Amino acid sequence: MKKSLNLTAVKAILASILLVAMTGMTVSAAEWKYAMGEGLSDPQGIYATAFKAFIEENSRHKIEIYPVGSLGEETDMMEQTKAGILQFLGQSTGYMGGTIPEMDLFTLPYVMPTDTQQLDYFFKNSTVINEELPHIFNQHGLELLSVFPEGEMAVTTFEPFRSPEDLKGKKMRVMPGSPILVETYKAFGASPVPMTWGDLIGALKTNMVDGQENPTVWIEAYGLDNLTKVLTYTGHGHFNASASANKKFFDGLGDRDKKLIRQAAAHAHQVILKEAEKLDAYGIGRIVRTNPGYQIVTLTEAERAPFKKAAMAVQDSFAAKSESNKKILDQMMADLKEAEANAKK
Numbered sequence: 001m002k003k004s005l006n007l008t009a010v011k012a013i014l015a016s017i018l019l020v021a022m023t024g025m026t027v028s029a030a031e032w033k034y035a036m037g038e039g040l041s042d043p044q045g046i047y048a049t050a051f052k053a054f055i056e057e058n059s060r061h062k063i064e065i066y067p068v069g070s071l072g073e074e075t076d077m078m079e080q081t082k083a084g085i086l087q088f089l090g091q092s093t094g095y096m097g098g099t100i101p102e103m104d105l106f107t108l109p110y111v112m113p114t115d116t117q118q119l120d121y122f123f124k125n126s127t128v129i130n131e132e133l134p135h136i137f138n139q140h141g142l143e144l145l146s147v148f149p150e151g152e153m154a155v156t157t158f159e160p161f162r163s164p165e166d167l168k169g170k171k172m173r174v175m176p177g178s179p180i181l182v183e184t185y186k187a188f189g190a191s192p193v194p195m196t197w198g199d200l201i202g203a204l205k206t207n208m209v210d211g212q213e214n215p216t217v218w219i220e221a222y223g224l225d226n227l228t229k230v231l232t233y234t235g236h237g238h239f240n241a242s243a244s245a246n247k248k249f250f251d252g253l254g255d256r257d258k259k260l261i262r263q264a265a266a267h268a269h270q271v272i273l274k275e276a277e278k279l280d281a282y283g284i285g286r287i288v289r290t291n292p293g294y295q296i297v298t299l300t301e302a303e304r305a306p307f308k309k310a311a312m313a314v315q316d317s318f319a320a321k322s323e324s325n326k327k328i329l330d331q332m333m334a335d336l337k338e339a340e341a342n343a344k345k
């Protein structure tokens with residue numbers, strides 16, 4: 001005998017289909033992959049862990065975090081994300097300028113401030129990050145979620161330096177995805193060597209390179225102070241990282257999941273910005289305590305002057321590469337002026 005569904009059951013089925021369609025409610029739980037260029041206890045790991053916690057506490061979805069090395073080098077991750085193999089990417093901006101030229105904005109010498117209050121204001125309020133870069137990331141198949149600071153760049157070498165002349169002929173390792181970092185160290189008198197993080201320790205041990213730059217929290221965490229003799233503050237740069245999603249994946253989500261991801265990113269952004277205010281002090285504090293014989297040099301304003309002069313040509317070179325680069329640099333300068341004015345309040 002043909003069983004016919006009674007009217008109530010049909011109505012209930014239609015209502016639940018309508019509910020899912022209207023709310024974009026994701027009834028199925030998903031497992032999303034998040035790869036990053038650092039370890040879980042590093043700044044990018046702090047961000048990713050906070051992001052994961054928010055997603056898993058507010059949905060049935062799961063986030064699998066892949067720290068650097070677990071899926072290959074940081075250089076591979078952008079392509080894996082653009083291909084949709086990964087849903088989320090945590091990446092150092094120094095690895096991105098070769099693919100997204102505008103991202104070399106964050107590696108320009110003597111542009112980013114070193115003051116943590118100005119940085120905090122900038123990373124929360126800047127037009128560059130909140131309005132301009134999202135469109136640029138979309139053009140590259142990515143959905144920008146966050147850009148955040150990890151600390152002032154410090155230069156570690158085997159010999160002290162105080163001028164571009166002192167750096168002449170010195171092989172200085174730079175992150176491998178940034179034409180601007182190459183131009184910067186050439187302008188500083190050195191011979192830049194683009195190299196992934198995975199090759200740097202060995203290169204320092206075998207004197208394949210004469211020095212490198214990184215924030216102190218990273219220098220201390222990975223023992224770079226034990227592989228070099230001098231740490232020099234030049235004031236020329238800041239280490240920053242980004243978080244993004246594969247755009248096709250993101251666009252294919254329902255409104256509810258899109259909102260969930262945006263809220264998780266905003267939460268993780270707040271968590272890492274709070275932490276970022278302390279990272280430099282943590283880093284140098286631990287170096288001084290654990291490696292008391294390590295030489296720390298802070299260049300004077302007079303010693304910084306020739307480096308700053310050389311940096312102007314690099315900034316002009318960045319702006320000259322495209323109309324988009326010039327536009328975003330002009331906006332960055334305006335955002336930083338606003339950050340300087342507001343941080344003083």
Ligand code: 6CS
Pocket residue numbers: 037038074092150175196197213214215218239
């Ligand atoms: O120097 C590097 O390549 C690494 N430095 C930091 C602070 N994060 C990850 C990156 O690969």
